[in-house]
Amino acid sequence: MSDQCAATGFTECPQKTGQPQRTQRGTKSRRLQATIGCCKLTLGLHVGHQKANNCSTCSYSDYKCSLNKELPKEFFGLNVSLAYSDTNANKEAWTIGDKYLGDKAWVLSVNKTF
Secondary structure, X not given: OHXXXXXXXXXOOHHHHOXXXXXXXXXXXXXXXXXXXXXXXXXEEEEEEEOOOOOHHHOEEEEEEEEEEEOOHHHOOEEEEEEEEEEOOOOOOOEEOOEEOOOOEEEEEEEXXX
């Protein structure tokens, strides 16, 4: 496996670091956002694919679906977002220790723009 990963152009093998140190050509992504007027909610959809040259187990697709709500001024202009993301990343290639880096996740965030 290390010979395959060396051929991808990563400075370190993804299964060792989980984060390639250099951007690879072959990244494709599509994003779609729509505002739902009645509730002032923003729906975000993302689908992406990362292709690692000469390393088929390092390539993966990912997707994310998010819902964002800008709160009224009484809440200090905060934004609340709930997102779900997942990948089809190869578990053997994208696991460090016992942590699989491509696992599905729900993320709840609160932020403020200044």
